[in-house]
Amino acid sequence: MSTQAQVKIGFEVSFREPQAHYAEVEMSVSGLARNYVDIKMPVWTPGSYLVREFSKSVEDFAASAGGKKLRVEKVRKNAWRIYNGSAKAVRISYRVYAFELSVRTPFIDADHAFLSPTGIFMHPDGMISAPSTVKVIPFKTWSAVSTGLEPVAGQQFTYRAPNFDILYDSPIQVGNQEVFSFTAAGVKHEVAMVGEGNYDKARLQQDMPKVIEQATAIYGENPNKYYLFIVHNVERGGGGLEHLNSTTLEVSRNTYGTQAGYEGFLDLVAHEYHHLWNVKRLRPVALGPFDYDNENYTTNLWVAEGFTSYYENKIMLRAGFLTPEKFVTKLAGAIGTVVNTPGARVQSAAASSYDAWIIGYRPNENSRNNSISYYSKGEVVGMLMDLEIIRATKGAKSLDDVMKTMYWQVKKQGKGYTDAEFKACVEQIAGTSFTAFWNKYVTGTDEIEYAKYFGYAGIDAVDDNKGKTQATTGATAEVGRAFTIASVNRNSAAWDDGLNVNDIVLSVDGRDVADILSNVRLQSPRINLDILAPIAAKKVGDQVNLRILRAGLERQITLTLKASPVVRVKAGINPNANEPQKAVLKKWMGL
Incomplete structure (x- = not known):
């Protein structure tokens, strides 16, 4: 649109009172064609399916043109209308209070600022595709800025976003973080370590690339030229949020000191890095372009998140951080989580995905009884589907082929996939119908036939509590x-x-x-x-x-x-498995 092409948008973010948890934002918009413009802030952040009402933290919103104050009217919960009259350019200022430390919300204190962009920046209504620049002015005691945004040559701490989808998908870390780098899959990666932690930089530089190489091998290409890990080392916490060429991870600062804790960190790396493909590019049709004003509903989060939970295990296995036995044990535990959740017999994987906005991120005391996590159920469905495809093709194909095929299909068509397209791809790869499977495990709430599917790979699986009365x-x-x-x-x-x-x-x-x-x-x-x-x-x-x-x-x-109805799934690799079972096991593990 030619009118939008003439619009220029710039931001300047500074920190006058970081100890009080505030960011100061100056926004300039020029090339305006009408006598008013609506400036809007997102109500949610992609990857975290909850309306968070970021505008609740905005203060002192004001606008001016030519040095004169303009009339501003709030026209909805997240929108301010600026009456600019004949002025073609306006300057906007506002403050944002940020004191919720998570991977999905902005946080500022005397030590650092984490700018989760949907909670900091705004866009002119109807101009999501407009480019913008962001200049960060660190507080006087801070010296570093880390972000996946493209730097503007010759301008310190200034970055360019080709559109607001990119800006909103590019967190910015400001402070004195330790930054180290490595190359993996032909891509430069940087790790910004925020806060103290008992991590071993040299060990991470050796081990993180192993995870990245195995994730890339599934899809046949790494879509980035640069990738950033922002790692918040906190007293207690855990989680991650994926972005197009970066991720934010939150871990307990002493997690690296034990083998279990260190593997847990790499597991989180594997999960969020796999999202480079699954969700950020191989995405359900509802997840892009985004509506930042409202919920974006999809029934496919069991693929987007659940399959990623499943693949973090496959990646860790292939990278050498899980033994085959531990891989099987972890998946047996995942099955136990689902079968022992009463809500798994009430809510399907597809329904869990759709209701993420009202249940998944807002659990109450009864959620365990009426719902199931699309992470947990999707992980199990991914495993069952993988084993069924391998069995049906006699070891020739696996779920890897589905994910790779869908990735390239979505990339070619330039839009997300539908439920029907994903199912059709599974059936094409497997060479058989998956309608009964879908009815049982995707849209239905049938019991998990774990012994049957494990059996395809020569894995004996039983309920260790069977026959016991507690x-x-x-x-x-x-x-x-x-x-x-x-x-x-x-x-x-x-x-x-x-x-x-x-x-x-x-x-x-x-x-x-x-x-x-x-x-x-x-x-x-x-x-x-x-x-x-x-x-x-x-x-x-x-x-x-x-x-x-x-x-x-x-x-x-x-x-x-x-x-007690509790099921304890115990699974182990049968050394006396037959040849077809061994072929399935070999293909499944990819070793």
Whole structure:
């Protein structure tokens, strides 16, 4: 559009009061054709499916032209209308309060600033495709800026974004982060370490490329010339958020000191790096171009996130950080997570994806009973689909072929895939119908036939709890100033007999809870009621009497204990597997 091509947009971000958690933003817009312009801030950030209302943190929004203040009217929760009259250029200023440290929200303090761009920058309405520049002025005690944005030659800490989709997908780290680099898959990678941590830079420079090479091998190309890892080393935390040529990771600062912690970090690297392809480029049709004002619904997050959870295991295996035995054990654990979640028999993978906006990021005390994570269910569906494709093709093809084919198809057609297109590709690669599979595991809530699918690869899988009868209440409690019920499982004794979340348990079978807990060694603040001494010795059908406090009033509740439905999936590679099974195992693991 020629009018938009004439528009020039620039930002300048500074930090007058970082200790109070504020960024100062100056925005210039020139080439305006109308007598007013609406300036809008996103309400959510891609990759995190929740309306977060970033505009709630904006203060002192003002505009001027030629040095004269312009009239500004707020016309919706995230939009300000500037009446510029005949002026073709306006200057806009506003402050943003940023004090939520996560991978998806901006955070500023005296030590550093993390600019999660959807919570900092705004765009003129209808001009998402317009280019812009961003100049960062670090606080006086800071010296470094790290971002995946393209630098403007000759201008320190100034960057160029070809459009707002790129700008909103490019976090900016400002402070005194330690930056080191390495080359992997022919691409320069930088790691910006924020905060102290017990990491070994030389070890990471050796091991992170192994993960990157294996992820790239799946798709046949690495789409970037540069990639940035922003790593926040925090007291407690974990998670990541993918971007087009960068990612933000949050880890506990001492996580690198143990083998499990170090592998966990590499696992997070594998997950977020795989998103380079799956989600950022191989994406559902609903996830780009984005509507930054509203929810963007898709039924395919079980592929976008769930398959990425599955592939982080495959990448770690192929990179040499997981043994085949540990790979199988981790997937058995993933299956256990799904089959032991009551909500898995209520909500499908597709429905979980669609309802991410209202359930996935807003869990409550009953979410476990009425929903399943698209991460967890998608990981298991990915494994089942992979094994089914390998079996159907006698070891010739795998899910890798589906992902690679879909990646190149989406790249060629220039838009995301539909449900039907993804299913069609699976069937094309496998050479057989997947309609029954879809009905069971994607749009349906059937039990996971894990023994059958593991069996394709010569892996023996059983429920280690089968035949064991363990009595259970089906409830957990938080131990704090009071012993408060935290969760109640669907169809459990607690569910049937009316024990509620937020009930405070005062005594069990007449014995004071404080006295009982004095003999319990707590591993975490949340415990299963079943470990309490009066309950642990009981059998299925026995009763337990609880004296509780509900809404300030005492009452008695009697639970009739039921058999525990918990499944413990135990899986191991059968050394006596037949040749077809060995062929499936070899293809599956890709070793």
